[in-house]
Amino acid sequence: MVPVEGGRIFTRLCLPAAGATNALVLINHGTPARAELRASVTPAACSSEAVRWFLARGHAVGLPLRRGYGETGGTYMEGNVCGRSDYVRSGRESARDIAAALSWLQARPDVPRRPAIVVGQSTGGLATVAFAATNPANVAALVNMAGGRGGWYQNTPHMNCEPDLLVEAMGQFGRTARLPMLWIYTENDTFFGPALAGRMHAAFTEAGGEARLERLASWGRDGHNLFFGNHGSLIWGPLVADFLAGVRGGGGKAAR
Numbered sequence: 001m002v003p004v005e006g007g008r009i010f011t012r013l014c015l016p017a018a019g020a021t022n023a024l025v026l027i028n029h030g031t032p033a034r035a036e037l038r039a040s041v042t043p044a045a046c047s048s049e050a051v052r053w054f055l056a057r058g059h060a061v062g063l064p065l066r067r068g069y070g071e072t073g074g075t076y077m078e079g080n081v082c083g084r085s086d087y088v089r090s091g092r093e094s095a096r097d098i099a100a101a102l103s104w105l106q107a108r109p110d111v112p113r114r115p116a117i118v119v120g121q122s123t124g125g126l127a128t129v130a131f132a133a134t135n136p137a138n139v140a141a142l143v144n145m146a147g148g149r150g151g152w153y154q155n156t157p158h159m160n161c162e163p164d165l166l167v168e169a170m171g172q173f174g175r176t177a178r179l180p181m182l183w184i185y186t187e188n189d190t191f192f193g194p195a196l197a198g199r200m201h202a203a204f205t206e207a208g209g210e211a212r213l214e215r216l217a218s219w220g221r222d223g224h225n226l227f228f229g230n231h232g233s234l235i236w237g238p239l240v241a242d243f244l245a246g247v248r249g250g251g252g253k254a255a256r
Contacts, residue, residue, distance in 0.1 A: 002064065004100040007074040011064040011101050014046035014055060015110060022058035023114040023140065026102050027051070028094070029065070030122030031078070033152055041070040044228065053233040057241075060111045064101035066094055066127070078123070082161035087149055087169035091130030094123070098131045106138055115140035117244065121227045122191065123149055126169075129204065132181055133173040141247040143240060144183045144211070145227040148200065151191025157222075163196055170200040174209030181211040182243040184236055186223025214239050 001008035027050065032038055043063035044051055054061050068076025077093040079086060098118065105111055116139050120128030125147015132142050150161030160166065185197035192200070194215060201213040219226045219235060226232045 002101045002104040004067070004097060007067060008072070009064050009066065009097055009101055010043075010071040011062055011105065012043040012046070013105060013108070013111075014051050014061040014063070016055045016058055016060075020058060020060035020110065020112050022060075022112060024062055024102070024105055024111050024116040025054045025059045026062045026064065026098065026105070026116055026118045028098060028118070028120035028124030028127050029063070029069070030124055031149070033155065038069050038076065039073070041065060043070075048228060049230065049233050050228050053237055059117070060105070062101060062105045064097060066097040082150060082153060085150065085162040085165045087126065087166050088130075088172055090149060091126050091169060091173065094127030095131040095134060098127060099134070099136065102136070102138060117141055117143065119143040119145065120147055121145040122147060122151075122224065129170060129173050129177070129181070132177040132179055132209070133175070135176065135178055139179060141244060142179060142181045143243070144181060145236070146185055146189055146192060146224050147183070148192040148196070151224075157190035158193055160192070160196060163199075166196075167199045167203045171203035171207045174204035174207030174211075177204070177209040179210065180243075180247050181209070182240065183211050183213045184216065184226070184239060185213070186216045186219050186226055188218035188220075188222060189224040190222045191224045212243065 002011050051061050065072040067074050078090045118128050125144040126149050128142050128144050153159040153161040
């Protein structure tokens with residue numbers, strides 16, 4: 001359990017069989033559509049495909065449960081955005097939990113002392129963008145997988161709760177975010193479709209943020225699930241590997 005103001009964060013740590021030789025990867029989870037399901041959220045298993053992809057490359061992988069979810073419990077700090085949408089505040093609360101988990105994990109002797117890679121899917125993607133806005137010194141790069149909030153508004157696919165405010169939030173985060181980022185969205189994402197993904201990316205980069213946007217073809221029944229989906233790493237894996245190689249190789253800015 002990772003100490004954080006107001007409680008503790010349950011965090012799963014996965015390590016390669018021979019021990020980690022590469023930077024910590026911190027993976028941040030999404031949010032169930034129904035509030036009552038937050039209590040049943042669990043971290044991805046070490047055997048899940050997305051985690052195994054990083055383990056196979058020597059990374060330690062951390063999987064924190066933010067406040068208000070699953071075994072972490074406590075007060076849900078990210079807020080119910082629809083009706084009074086405050087995506088900025090929500091993202092910043094999530095970013096606090098990311099910072100706490102990252103600091104605690106990087107202090108462990110079995111985690112290599114190298115700048116981390118932070119990854120987030122869905123709400124975890126928005127959290128990762130918000131965390132990027134803090135320009136953490138202990139992070140090399142960040143990956144946003146289908147990030148956002150307010151999708152499936154009124155339980156309807158392709159409907160978003162106050163999307164203009166979500167775009168504005170991405171712009172606000174972009175004003176201070178300067179670490180390299182990779183954003184990945186698919187054509188058939190029923191939460192954050194290509195038009196909204198493009199608007200969010202434009203707002204972020206036009207405000208000064210660095211982010212390379214990859215627009216992928218449709219995947220499965222709903223591309224929103226690509227990151228954790230069966231064989232999804234065959235699609236996103238080469239993109240992430242190329243991005244991280246550029247960051248490690250001193251390629252500098254990843255924006256395009």
